[in-house]
Amino acid sequence: MVVSKNIKLSEKIKSVPGKPGVYMMKDISSSVLYVGKALNLRNRIKSYFSAPKSLPLKIQHLIKNVHDFDLIFTSTEQEALILENNMIKWHQPKFNARLKDDKSYPFIKINLSEEFPQIYFTRKIKKDGSRYFGPFASAKSVRNTLTLLKKLFPYRSCTKEITGIDSKPCLDFHIKQCMGPCIGNIDQNDYLEIINEVILFLEGNTAKVSNSIMSKMKTASKNLEFEKAAIFRNQLESIELIKEKQKVIQHENSNFDSIAITSIEKTSWIEIFFIRQGKLIGEDHFTMHNGFDSETNLILKAFIMQFYEINPYIPPEILIQTEIQDMESIQNWLSQKKDSNVSIKIPLRGNKLKILNMSLENSKQRASIESTTKKFTTKDTTKMLKKLQEILNLPRFPKRIECYDISNISGTNSVASMSVFNNGNPSPHSYRKFKIKSVQGINDYAMIKEVLERRFKSISQKPGEITPESQNQQQLSEIPDLVLIDGGKGHLSTAVQVFLELGINNVPLASIAKQNEEIFIPNFSEPVEFSSNPESLNILQKIRDEAHRFAINYHRKLRSKTALFSSIDTIPGIGPKKRKSILNKFGSIKNINKSSIEEITKIPGISEKLAKQLLSISKNMQ
Structure with missing residues (x-):
């Protein structure tokens, strides 16, 4: 819409101060259409409405739907950058470039608050002292990684309370995939060493993992613990096989991510290579909805902000194919998150350029395959929907x-x-x-x-x-x-x-x-x-x-909550107030089973004895 058609909007534009901050364009129903930031909000807002017909068609399309806007003022450009990213993530505006379904990317979680930590699949990051690895592009990627970890490291996969006095271990113990903390076969310190090796492995530091296992194998042999030494030997052989498959691409022990992007129409395909200790330890790929940002640098900027906002690990160096908007501010933001210097670089020669070109070639191939498949699928689906419209005599196309x-x-x-x-x-x-x-x-x-x-x-x-x-x-x-x-x-x-x-x-x-x-x-x-x-x-x-x-x-989910509600009532010492606190914190039997006694006793009024009873009941209900 043109400003003259909306006097209220016209007057509001005149009153915008020339300060840094974030603006949110809204439609008639107050839904957020677009989020942006500016050093000077007055100039930026005026630029949209002073001569709308001179703007690119995609921006004209946005402006036609704008009925109002909101402003949030910040002290600095960097504050505006962070706030802009948070608002995009929260509102998911259709005109912004954004990760598709970024709210639910999966992670691997290691719960370090437990005596014998478990390793989980999760979609939520909490400030609970756990270590998180990800985000992964799909649940399948996480499950494949967890399967690999289980083959390499004998950590527990059960959710039971570890007492060390169980009469019988589970199958994992007999097939050498768990050291049996439930029966007291391993103490807490030795178990935590295994977890530390898992963390090093997920960080890409396979050399340290190998050295640690080698040392334990020698100690076991020296102590004539030949069965234990054989387990370490097999573990070491498996890790060495993986190291052989990891392509050596840097002679020095460098750590960096290589990010490349290919865009076709309204979609962009992002390819990331993860380089740790000079080796390519993995890759992942993501899809971006472009909004009306068609320039590579703007989409790349949006991806970096959104990806590293939810990524617990930030490397000291990030390689990209072109300069991005607000590069210095983004570097400062990343450095603050990492608590050490992070640089974004565009390699011009040498090994790093080769790595970036590999990332770019992968993103091009993925874009070509998926966009072609999508075109054929879309064509076929449209044909079927038109036929459905005809069969059901619908007044319009059933979009x-x-x-x-x-x-x-x-x-x-x-x-x-x-x-x-x-x-x-x-x-x-x-x-x-x-x-x-x-x-x-x-x-x-x-x-x-x-x-x-x-x-x-x-x-x-x-x-x-x-x-x-x-x-x-x-x-x-x-x-x-x-x-x-x-x-x-x-x-x-x-x-x-x-x-x-x-x-x-x-x-x-x-x-x-x-x-x-x-x-x-x-x-x-x-x-x-x-x-x-x-x-x-x-x-x-x-x-x-x-x-x-x-x-x-x-x-x-509701049945589980009802069953839990009824079962809690049978525990002496848990009244309505404590029951409500338990339900508010956990919500389901599944969530209680994932929790430790320490976590449950954090609820006011829940003793260790009550926590054990609650865990026992919830496990029997599985």
């Missing part, structure tokens, strides 16, 4: 399809889920879950009614009218092109009645019956015929399966 499913057992902990597909693909960030509030017992129809009313009531207008403005004003900002109900004719009739009562008549409805995978639409008694177009039916089945999976997972 956004929502599916609703109910989950309950004997009418308890009843929940519903909403899964969303955009252009034929799952859109997990749009999924929603609903805890049923108004229905007791088993009544799927009443539950569907409640959920649809909660989802659509805020956007209902006078009969027959849903305007573009109403789309912007409601919290779930997009109106679906098709609503699918998991159920038969009765479920569909309920949905039709809800829409009639809300005055919504331009959102198409359909239901999918489980037994024969039949699709029903309003005003037709027979199911829709899909025999000549099974691919279009498959899209509806996939979104139904997603809704079902999402609902069941939520239902299990």
